[in-house]
Amino acid sequence: MCLLVLAWQVHPRYRLVLAANRDEFHERPAAALAPWPPPDEFLAGRDLRAGGTWLALGTRTRRFGVVTNFRDLQPPEPGAPSRGYFAALEPRAASYAGFNLLLADEHSLWYGSNRATPFARPLPPGVYGLSNERLDTPWPKLERVRRGFRAWLAQGGEGAAELFELLADRTRVSDDGELPATGVPREWERILSAPFVLHPDYGTRSSSVLLLARDGAAYLAERRFGADGACRGESAFELPAGG
Numbered sequence: 001m002c003l004l005v006l007a008w009q010v011h012p013r014y015r016l017v018l019a020a021n022r023d024e025f026h027e028r029p030a031a032a033l034a035p036w037p038p039p040d041e042f043l044a045g046r047d048l049r050a051g052g053t054w055l056a057l058g059t060r061t062r063r064f065g066v067v068t069n070f071r072d073l074q075p076p077e078p079g080a081p082s083r084g085y086f087a088a089l090e091p092r093a094a095s096y097a098g099f100n101l102l103l104a105d106e107h108s109l110w111y112g113s114n115r116a117t118p119f120a121r122p123l124p125p126g127v128y129g130l131s132n133e134r135l136d137t138p139w140p141k142l143e144r145v146r147r148g149f150r151a152w153l154a155q156g157g158e159g160a161a162e163l164f165e166l167l168a169d170r171t172r173v174s175d176d177g178e179l180p181a182t183g184v185p186r187e188w189e190r191i192l193s194a195p196f197v198l199h200p201d202y203g204t205r206s207s208s209v210l211l212l213a214r215d216g217a218a219y220l221a222e223r224r225f226g227a228d229g230a231c232r233g234e235s236a237f238e239l240p241a242g243g
Contacts, residue, residue, distance in 0.1 A: 002068055002132055002204075003142060003167075003195055005149040006102065008109045009125035012156065016104055018210040019149060019163040020066065022054055023197050026227040030205065033222035033235040035059065043220055043237055045206065055208055057220050059239060062212060063105045070098025070115060071132040071182040071192075100130055106216075111135050127153065132182070139180050140173055141195045160209040160221055167207040169195040170229070198229045215241040 004020035011017055022045075024030070029048035036042055042063075044056035055066045101112045112120035116134055127150060128135060129142045148166045157163075173179055173193040180189060197203040204225055211219040221236035 002197070003145065004066060004068070004102075004130050005142075005146050005166075006109075006128045006130070007126075007149070007153055008104070008123060008128065010127060011153060013158070013213055014211050015106075015214045016064065016109070016210065016212040017153070017163075018064075018066070018208070019145070019167055020055065020208045021167050021196060021204045022206045022208070023192075023203060024205045025202050026200070026205070032224060032233060033206075033208070033220070033237070035237075045222065055210075057210065057212075057218060057239075061105065062216055062218060062239075063103070064210070064212065065101065065103045067102075068100045068130055068132055070100075071184065100135065102128075102130070133180075139193075140178065141193055144169065144171070145195050160211065160219065163209045164207055164221075164223060167195060167204075167209075170198055171195075196229070200227045203227065203229070213241065217241040 002021060002023035004018060006019075007014070007017040009015055031046040031048055033043060033045045036044060036046070041060045042056045042058045044053040046053055054068075057064050098115045099113065103110045103112070109123045110120055111123055111128075113134060127146065129146045131137065131139050131142045133139065145166050149163070152162050152166070171194055172190050175190070177193075179186065179193055182189065184192070191197060191199050196207075206225065207223045209219075209221050216239075218239040219236070220239075222234065223231055224233045226232045
């Protein structure tokens with residue numbers, strides 16, 4: 001993932017609300033959001049190169065996880081390891097490229113990063129934003145989406161349509177606007193400054209919305225996009241209360 005906003009224990013109906021865009025090289029193969037076969041018990045897309053995922057929801061436990069990397073437009077080294085959960089990661093976290101990880105269960109939300117100290121910490125109820133830097137780093141595109149997200153929350157938003165609309169924003173920072181300095185050329189900083197990144201080589205591959213109710217009912221949807229930014233498919237799953 002490369003941009004997400006998340007509300008934890010803020011909405012009157014949902015204990016967790018997430019809206020997120022996954023940015024990736026278009027040539028990297030991926031499978032659509034779907035139930036993974038046994039013994040796995042979760043909904044997730046699948047990275048067909050490394051075999052892992054970027055966002056997953058447990059179909060029985062309703063545990064949730066999402067990962068973003070730190071900005072690096074270079075493809076990963078061949079054979080580089082994928083990333084797992086906190087307990088397994090911490091002893092060897094420094095050997096990975098920079099990453100952020102958010103994990104939630106019924107009672108808690110944790111943030112971890114191998115570029116943060118401490119490596120992992122619990123988060124109190126609130127509204128959070130994450131892109132390809134540390135949690136809540138105020139990049140313009142993240143602040144733009146978070147403002148709309150806060151407005152949705154303030155209005156008691158219930159559906160996913162408005163959240164998908166926030167994620168579809170293709171507005172870039174102007175030529176003379178303020179941009180992050182992350183080590184890529186300024187023209188790439190501009191391309192990446194839009195919430196929805198549009199470029200023939202690298203861009204927004206999918207948008208996801210999760211609405212996880214306090215009673216365990218859940219709605220998880222994904223829209224997938226081609227290199228031209230056109231929608232190529234959509235998947236949506238509703239899980240009943242009690243999970």
